[in-house]
Amino acid sequence: MKVATAEVSVGLWVIMLANWAVLCRGALRVGFYGGKCGIADVEATVAGVVTGQFVRDPTIVASLLRLQFHDCIVGGCDASLLLDGMKSEKRATPNLRLRGYNIIDEAKAAVEKLCPGVVSCADLIAIATRDAVFLGGGGRYDVRTGRRDSLASAAHNLNSSLPSPSISVSESIKLFADKGLTPTDMVLLLGAHSVGVVHCSNIKDGLYNMKNTGRFEPSMDHLLVNELKSRCPENATTDNTVNLDQSSPVGPFTIDSAYYKQLMSNRGVLKFDQKLTLHPVTRPLVANLANSLDFPTRFGAAVVKLGAVGVLTGTSGEIRRSCRVPNGPHLP
Ligand code: HEM
Known part of the structure; x- marks a missing residue:
């Protein structure tokens, strides 16, 4: 009987430790930026930018959806696609026709003014896409945030990840x-x-x-x-x-x-x-x-x-100050 009790408590400890590990790593959640940007509403700020762009050009719905897909499917939703650089992901042939980088730049500039170094570029892609989908008639959903940005980006990462038009x-x-x-x-x-x-x-x-x-x-x-x-x-x-x-x-x-x-x-x-x-x-x-x-x-x-594929959370990655450039040493 004592052995069984000991086994139960060991089991409970294992579950508690696992939960603790998940908490330490950090998880995405709805409303992550609440109270983190003074009194400013980060999601409303992004919505303002996206709505302004949509009024001028409704094709941004397609631009942002494809941008989010191509970022997430290659190494996770970490904004690696946004980084400039001779050999970065955005320079790879399947990505040459992607559009919408300017929308994320505008959203980033707007949130940086309110609270510098707080909102990740990876989250901006997710929030902006959600707003565009809504404006494009696709229904509104809550977006979970708390992603961090990758430190680097490499075109060769696309090789096996991005589906070619001829894939079965x-x-x-x-x-x-x-x-x-x-x-x-x-x-x-x-x-x-x-x-x-x-x-x-x-x-x-x-x-x-x-x-x-x-x-x-x-x-x-x-x-x-x-x-x-x-x-x-x-x-x-x-x-x-x-x-x-x-x-x-x-x-x-x-x-x-x-x-x-x-x-x-x-x-x-x-x-x-x-x-x-x-x-x-x-x-x-x-x-x-x-x-x-x-x-x-x-x-x-x-x-x-x-949007939850391969995300960086907790202390991994960084919050880029410009979505096109890592905070540390620049890419070649
Ligand atoms: C096996 C999966 C997929 C294949 C093979 C595929 C292939 C393609 C191809 C060949 C194009 C046309 C590109 C061009 O000629 O300029 C395209 C466009 C597009 N794809 Fe996909 N795609 C896939 C999955 C997805 C997913 C999962 C999403 C978003 C969630 C997506 C969003 C889009 C959008 C919005 C466009 C239009 C882009 C624009 O107007 O600029 N695709 N896709």
Whole structure:
């Protein structure tokens, strides 16, 4: 009996120590900046910046969502993507078309004025994206904060982390799983493709030369093929863009579940997105979301989960004073 009691208390100690370790490391939480920036409201300040930018340019919804994804999926949500430098992540080919750095710079300047060295760039990405998603019709969610910024950034870190446009669904499921994200999270996050654009160079094969046959992708809706061809002529000398969302009733700037309906009607613009309807794991998820009313809430929850991937908290990393430059020695 005594042995059993001793075992129980050892077990309790182990649980308490584990909890203590988690507390020491620090965890993300809603309202982390409450009272840390004098009487200023950090989240309201960022919302002001994002709203001002959105009024001028509603495509910032797409810019920020993609920025958050590309930051988080490579080494965690640590703002490593924002660092300037000849060999930094933002210089890697898949990141060359990312936009939205100026929005984070403006938000950083605004919060630095209120309380220098308090708000991390990694949190600014998460807060700004949340505000943009809301303005873009994607529903409002609470954002958890307390992230810290990486000390460095390296382009070669992208190699195995960022999904290429030609990735298979199975490979993508594995890539997301490695970051703790389920196939449902992945399919929900891909709802971000209900806003934004794709360059013709990324879809031309499907329009003109599917698998080197000299023909278009036979399963693609023929009307869509013609619409896309008119915007992406075969011998064009410029790389035009087309909206990822070609037929949502609420337009190409609104985050909505019409994206999934389009996939079910073979009107996916990106080949990868259309492949989701062919894979046994993702097809039922797409079919379900095509008819769901709670997509905005579920999308927000998936973005929150993405925002927790590989975060630096507690005493790791730093709070950068400029999102483009580490506080310590500069990158080459
Ligand atoms: C396997 C996963 C994914 C693949 C293969 C993929 C691929 C792509 C490609 C090829 C483009 C077009 C780029 C261009 O031509 O300029 C694009 C755009 C975009 N992606 Fe993804 N993506 C994936 C996941 C995600 C996720 C998880 C998000 C956000 C949560 C996201 C957000 C966006 C947005 C918003 C755009 C439009 C960007 C703009 O208008 O500037 N993507 N993606």
